[in-house]
Amino acid sequence: MPVSVPSVDAVLFDIDGTLVDSNFVHVSAWSRAFREAGREVSAWRIHRCIGMDGSKLLESLVGSSDSALAAEAKKLHGEYYAAASADLEVLPGARELLEDMKSRGLTVVLATSAPEGELSTLRDLLDVEDSVAVVTSGEDADVAKPEPDLVAVALERAEVDSTRAVMVGDSVWDIEAAGRAGVRAIGVLSGGISRAELLDAGAVAVFDDPADLLEHVESSPIFSGKARA
Numbered sequence: 001m002p003v004s005v006p007s008v009d010a011v012l013f014d015i016d017g018t019l020v021d022s023n024f025v026h027v028s029a030w031s032r033a034f035r036e037a038g039r040e041v042s043a044w045r046i047h048r049c050i051g052m053d054g055s056k057l058l059e060s061l062v063g064s065s066d067s068a069l070a071a072e073a074k075k076l077h078g079e080y081y082a083a084a085s086a087d088l089e090v091l092p093g094a095r096e097l098l099e100d101m102k103s104r105g106l107t108v109v110l111a112t113s114a115p116e117g118e119l120s121t122l123r124d125l126l127d128v129e130d131s132v133a134v135v136t137s138g139e140d141a142d143v144a145k146p147e148p149d150l151v152a153v154a155l156e157r158a159e160v161d162s163t164r165a166v167m168v169g170d171s172v173w174d175i176e177a178a179g180r181a182g183v184r185a186i187g188v189l190s191g192g193i194s195r196a197e198l199l200d201a202g203a204v205a206v207f208d209d210p211a212d213l214l215e216h217v218e219s220s221p222i223f224s225g226k227a228r229a
Contacts (some may be wrong), residue, residue: 001168004218010107010160012151012183013223015114015122016051017170017191019094019210023050024192025084026077033076034062037069047192050229051171053113053144085121091190093211098131100214106222109134111154111167113144134158145173155181167221168213175201179218185223188213 017023023046027046034041041061049057054074055065064070101108108131112119119137123129125135134157141149155162162182169175170191179202187198190209198206204221207213 004223006106006223008166009164010158011101012109012111012154012167014169014174015112018188019170021089021091023147025087026050027078029080032080033073036076039073051173088125091209093214095128097210098128104129107133107158108156109154111136113138115148135180146176148177151177172197172201175203
């Protein structure tokens with residue numbers, strides 16, 4: 001029987017909403033933070049911005065990233081998110097997917113814009129350090145998703161060309177950032193964004209969650225190089 005060979009050398013993974021079920025923990029933390037800082041922001045509006053660069057999120061939701069209100073909300077979000085860390089859960093198949101990618105000789109990259117404190121919590125929860133070769137954080141680029149800078153940093157550290165990588169993410173911001181960096185993107189529905197929106201943003205394939213991608217990995221763009229809706 002012929003052995004399937006990947007069509008890429010590296011797979012870049014977002015974490016929040018992609019490997020860890022954390023998006024709605026973020027929504028709750030931001031909602032409380034904005035309220036305490038003096039501004040009511042609807043939860044659905046917050047959810048639409050999760051995965052976006054923190055400064056861009058604040059600009060979108062409260063009009064500025066450097067106002068006193070924004071600074072207070074950012075501080076409170078960090079506190080409320082940390083307090084709710086027990087509610088974070090690894091998504092089905094996340095650990096197994098990363099282990100499978102490494103076992104097939106692929107470079108596994110955690111390409112996230114999470115701040116170092118949040119990233120440390122996520123990495124402890126995931127417990128996949130043996131599978132991961134490269135990690136980025138929000139401190140690695142002046143602007144994060146949907147700008148391509150963070151993806152470019154991940155590619156440079158992984159020593160791989162954009163044409164030999166695929167990114168897996170749950171938000172339109174992940175998909176757009178990857179596309180701007182010349183990287184094909186696979187979407188997952190586990191962050192709460194629809195299949196249609198991910199495809200419209202440029203995803204070449206969409207799966208339910210990491211477990212679904214793992215089950216169909218050899219027919220995914222990681223191996224076939226072809227689009228799959």
